[in-house]
Amino acid sequence: METIKNFVDNIHNESYKDSYASPCLGTNSYVIPGGRPAQSLDGDWNFSVDMYDNCLRAKWFLEQEVNSEGLRVPLDYGFDDWEEIQVPGVWNLAKPEYFYYEGPVVYSRRFSFKDSTKGHVFLRFGAVSYEARIFLNGTFLGVHKGGSTPFCVEVTEDLKEDNRLIVVADNTRRQDQIPSENTDWFLYGGIYRSVSLLCVPQTYIKDMKVSLSDRKKKEISVSVALGGFEDFKDGEVVFSIPELKVVEVVPLGADGRGQLTVKAGELSLWSPENPKLYEVSLHLRSNNKTQDQVKDRVGFRTVETRGREILLNGEPVFLRGVCLHEETEDHGKAVTKEDIRQAFDWAKKMNCNFLRLAHYPHTEWVSELADEAGLLLWEEIPVYWWIDFANSRTLEDGKNQLTEMMNRDYNRASVIIWSVGNENPDTDERYHFMKELAETAKEFDSSRLVSAACLVDAVNLRISDRLEKHLDIIGFNEYYGWYDPDYGKLADILDGSKPEKPVVISEFGGDGYLASGPEGGKVRGSEEEQKEIYKKQVEMFGKIDYIQGTAPWILFDYRTPKRLGTYQKGYNIKGLVTADRMREKPAFLIMKEYYEEVRKREQTDGDLA
Incomplete structure (x- = not known):
């Protein structure tokens, strides 16, 4: 040549x-x-x-x-x-x-x-x-x-x-x-x-994962991974929870990894009503000196499903939620702790105990602060709409993003659901792609639930997705009353579906524009129309026993280049609160009252039990 x-x-x-x-x-x-x-x-x-x-x-x-x-x-x-x-x-x-x-x-x-x-x-x-x-x-x-x-x-x-x-x-x-x-x-x-x-x-603690493995026995599981382990001689790794008087040596294998199960008899379980956190630490000691140390604040709880129920610490819980994007008008995606606390305040004002973090991993501050605030979280990777499902490199990218998210937030009690995607078409390539992600999530972390926000079978009007058998919770996104104005279809879907697992309505809603003048309430996408959509939606939800949570779309209006209409002007205006976070829309009150009714019903059922 x-x-x-x-x-x-x-x-x-x-x-x-x-x-x-x-x-x-x-x-x-x-x-x-x-x-x-x-x-x-x-x-x-x-x-x-x-x-x-x-x-x-x-x-x-x-x-x-x-x-x-x-x-x-x-x-x-x-x-x-x-x-x-x-x-x-x-x-x-x-x-x-x-x-x-x-x-x-x-x-x-x-x-x-x-x-x-x-x-x-x-x-x-x-x-x-x-x-x-x-x-x-x-x-x-x-x-x-x-x-x-x-x-x-x-x-x-x-x-x-x-x-x-x-x-x-x-x-x-x-x-x-x-x-x-x-x-x-x-x-x-x-x-x-x-x-x-x-x-x-030289030898250091690379990873520490802590979780409650057995609620009844109050057993805590600890896993440890060391780096530079080949240089580690005559040392030990000690796990401790001072408040519970737990001090245990973690047995290490030849690869520098170790597992430990400890009992904590006086353990107080973490929940939205009792967001109790314990200081946990891991000391790497050699020659009677601490060589390395890591600390964390961890809450202990269990989450599982039983039939169509979601159980937190063995008790049924309804996820009173709302979706949230990582964005403010002033900081964009670089949100501050103050921004996060403000979002939490709005969610709690609406009687929420749950947030769906859309559609990508939010900052680690969210789960840390949610641990303190007592808010349950759904965390998600952005396998969103249509991607290259047949591409093996794309799958590896998805697996890495999923495991990075799970690895970062494993110790957070607030995180109860890992979601592997949102609104993907049910093709063969997509099914195999998402199946592998769901299996990766379960293999990496068996202590949490796995979900995905699915689309409905719009032909047969059923909640139906081949991926369901690999999920613990079925996420159901629907916009009846908005993209499809026919509420009758939603009624048919809810009445005709017979899921064997709990369903969370992971998205619903419609635009909410503050229209003015005598025709204000009749403007397509007005706040009044949004309010009516929410009224009709929650009326239907209350009649369906397999619905174990709802997360309207979305807490705040947010930027998107897809929406350039007269009223949208570069924003998705489906928020229940304006983008500046200053004013709630009328639909906010509908959700607040609905969640208050759900909360009171749960309290009554608990008292009767």
Whole structure:
């Protein structure tokens, strides 16, 4: 083959991304923070849009100012001269011209590191949308896919006293990604959760999972995984719950993993009415000294199904819920703890005990704060609408996002449902894809329920989906009264379906626009029409015994480029509260009263029992 004599790699090579395809960072490389001290890298970063992907094409990260002949060459970038942008944050709200931008961008920051301990250092990202390629001091460390889950990469060998960290973040929509090209929410871009450096000793605690395995015996299961275990000699790992006077040594296998079951006789079970949390800790000791330690605050409860019932701590519970997107008008997807607490306050005002987190893993703060607040959670990965179900790489992406979510939130009592997807058509490819995800969830975590938000069989008017046999709870999304105005169909579906498992109405509702003038209430999509939809829906729900929860769509109005009508103006306006979170709509009161009736009925049934 003739050698091309005028080939210029950075302008002629369209396979340039092959050099950045691995290592792929995922669940296996994750290290739990565990309350250990960390060096925050949040704050001002230098930033530039890079729509032609030149940082990767031309290897800007090498910062080569001199060519092979020793001569200075011009640079097409200026990391330290670029504008500054806040991390965590989304670029869409940094400047008006960035609002709709999708594609690659480059983040850069310098930082000092002076840790003298002989151990490991990991770089941790809370989330980067969607693909993130990480470079430290000119070295490519790896790529992470999935815009909503945390990941870690070891940087021990690449750190210096003064460092440059570069992240190429790319939120381009692609068919083989999860989510795919078509969604009904705003696809924010950026490093929108915290970044930090985590220093650990040579042998360290990589993972700790804690759960209540037997409610009646009050037995707690503990699993442990160590990193750097090959260097660990004459040591032990001790698990403790000081309040319960639990102190036990975890037996370790040759692979640095261990399992333990302990009894906690005075254990108080976690529930929405009693969100009791216990401080738990794991100490890694050698030569009578603590080498590493992780802590967590954990609630203990069981969740299961019995026929058509959902049982929390052995007692039936109705999920009085609402759906929630991770977004505020001011922060986009980079929500704060104050934003989350505000959402919780609105949910509790509506008498909710449950939130469906749509349609991707929200920040870990949500489950941590829900543990404290006593709110039950449905967590979901964005296998949304139509994706490339026949693509094995897409399936691996889905499995990784699912296990990263479960790994991060395993210790959270508030999380009771893992959802593997939303509104997918029942094709053979989709069935096998979703079946594998459901089986992955059950294998990874048998202590929780698995669900998916399904579409109805619109031909035969039945709740029917082949995936049901792999689920513990059937999620049922329906918009009768809105997309299909015929409530009679909903009545036929509810009356004619005979599910053997509990059903949660995981979405319903309609637009709610504040119309004015004499014709206001007659405007299609008005708040008055929304109110009537909710009235008719809850009347039907109350007559069906297999419905064990409802989650209207949605708590707050939110941004979406799909909805550009006269009244929508770039927002999905199905919220029960306005996007600024200042005003509840009339339908909010309908749900509040309905949930109050359900709550009183549960109390009465409990008293009679």
